Amino acid sequence: MAFNRNKCRTVLGAAAAAMLAGLAAAHAQEAPVAQVKTATSPAFVVRSGSRIAAKPGDMLFVRDVLQTDAGGSIGVTFTDNSVLSLGPSSEAALSQYSFDSNNFTGSMLTDVQKGTATMVSGDIARSSPSAMKVRTPTAILGVRGTSFAIEVGGH
Secondary structure, eight states: OOOOHHHHHHHHHHHHHHHHHHHHHHHHHSOOOEEEEEEESSEEEEETTEEEEOOTTOEEOTTOEEEEOTTOEEEEEETTSOEEEEOTTOEEEEEEEEEETTTTEEEEEEEEEEEEEEEEOOHHHHHOTTSEEEEOSSOEEEOOSSEEEEEEOOO
């Protein structure tokens, strides 16, 4: 049987399209955990390897990474009403998040890799003070129902 390059491309293309459609469908079933409220360019959301410009109204999901370049900033509000703001040249990953709005319980882990971040805690920290955490390359901060600002140097 002779090798048919065009048939191989067609099969590989169809397989790649099916895989991407499956990833998109799986992501579409996830509930958003936050929403972009403010974004000053250059500010981005990295999702599944794609870096897209952030804009107000964008929905955010667990595992999304927020990035700002020099001069950029981004502000997001989570479903529990926690607020995260990043300044210029910053990066933070929405590593873990769960929230039950019926009983106001859940947990949150945000990984701040570099730059500046401010947070105002919401319902998760109010109902369970040990359930909201911020991790940096050198420390883990437990949020106890307050607001704070941190600066993380690049590594």
